[in-house]
Every structure is written in C-alpha cells, then in structure tokens.
Amino acid sequence: MIRIGIIGDIGSGKTFVANNFGYPVFNADHEVSKLYRKDKKVYSKLKKKLPKYIYAFPIDKNEVTKAILAKPNNLKKIINIVHKEIRKKLNSFLRKNKNKRIVILDIPLLIENKISNKKDILIFVDSKKKDIDIKLKKRLNFNSRLVRMFKKIQYNLKYKKKRSNFIIKNNFRKNSVKKQIKEILNFIE
Numbered sequence: 001m002i003r004i005g006i007i008g009d010i011g012s013g014k015t016f017v018a019n020n021f022g023y024p025v026f027n028a029d030h031e032v033s034k035l036y037r038k039d040k041k042v043y044s045k046l047k048k049k050l051p052k053y054i055y056a057f058p059i060d061k062n063e064v065t066k067a068i069l070a071k072p073n074n075l076k077k078i079i080n081i082v083h084k085e086i087r088k089k090l091n092s093f094l095r096k097n098k099n100k101r102i103v104i105l106d107i108p109l110l111i112e113n114k115i116s117n118k119k120d121i122l123i124f125v126d127s128k129k130k131d132i133d134i135k136l137k138k139r140l141n142f143n144s145r146l147v148r149m150f151k152k153i154q155y156n157l158k159y160k161k162k163r164s165n166f167i168i169k170n171n172f173r174k175n176s177v178k179k180q181i182k183e184i185l186n187f188i189e
Contacts, residue, residue, distance in 0.1 A: 001094075001097070001098060001099075001100060002102045002103075002188065003102075003103055003105055003116075003117070003120045003121070004021070004023075004102060004122075004123060005105045005120045005121070005122045006018045006105065006106050007110055007111065007122055007164065008124050008126065008127070009125075009127065009132060009151075010108070010132075010136070010150055010151060011133075011135050011136040011139075011147075012125045012126070012127040013170040013172055013177075014106055014125050015029070015106050016170070017125050017168055017170060017177055018104045018106035020174065020177050020181055021102070021104050021181055023104050024093070024103050024104065025103075025105075026089075026090055026093045026104070026105050026107065028086055028090075028106065028107040031089045033061075035082060036058060036059040036064070037059070039085065042059075042081060042082065042085055043057045043058070043059055045081045046081055049077045049078075049081065050067045050077060050078070052067075052070075053066055053070065054067070064078060065146055069145060069146060086107075087115070090107070090115065102185075105120070108150075108154075109154065110122075111155060111163060112155055121166070122164040122166075123184065124160055124163075124164035124166070124168070125167075125168050125170050126167050126168065127169075127171075128171075135172070168184075
C-alpha cells in the first residue's frame, strides 16, 4: 500500500486536493467532528479536563473554540485526548483499506504528530495567501485568532515544502488540480 500524505497551510485546500485523487481518504478533521458528535468517552474526558467549557453532549465546536481561546494550554489538553482516538481511527482505516494500492492521508498535523512514516509520499499543497484568506473567511465559525494559534503548533511551511516529495499548486480549480495529481500518480506508479 502506498500512503500519500497531504500537507500544507491551514486553508490551502488539502481536503480539496485529497478528494480529487480517487482513492480512499482518511480525513482527520471529519473524524474529529464525528468524535464530537458521537463519542461519549471523548466527551467525558474533555468535560473532566475542561469543565468550564464543555457542557453537553454532543460537543459543540463553539465550546471547544472558547476553551482554546481562553487558555492556549487547553489546546494541548484537547489534542492529547482527541489525537489518541484519531490514531485509532487511522489504524482502523488502514486495516480496512489494506488491499488498496493507494490511500490518501488528509491529516493537518501529519508530520508534527509523527503520524507519517519514512515511506509515505508527502505532497505539499501550495496556494496563494490571498486565495487562502478568501477561503478561510468563508468558513463557518472562522476565527483569525484560532487560526493563528493552530499555525503556532505547525511546522514552518518552508520546512514542510522541503520535506515533501511533490508540490501541487492549488488554484482551487478542479481540472488544474486533477492534471497535477495525474502527473504525480504516473510518476509513482
């Protein structure tokens, strides 16, 4: 199985790119949302660590946001709880797709949390800052302070770009992205 990790800046279109490969995608953000909606164990652990912010099940993302903005240390508490569950979900996804030739990993902190391995093919999604800003501001519950806090826990973009095997220039046009994906797949297959 070839594992392709999609990395890049917040809002650069990693999910857009991942979904255009045509292979099974593990989307960590989607899995976190499912945990907040469906996993009572995660709720109990978060409520215990952050009783002032987490009130009811299913977990409201606004409560999580308020906890993070109130104290940066709360982000670490949330990550410690949530990432263990995400790793389990990832392992389950990999077992389920073990016979697939290629799987796509859309995990925001893929290299920061040491989830990638040496054999993974890393693709950096490169987007213009103005395009990223437009996309981020359109997001539901956009909060620039929260984005800055998440950027602080990520590696420098130059480092990520250097670590990558390939770069996709994302102009948020499907045809352009698909063409670049096809070139990469032709190269690795």
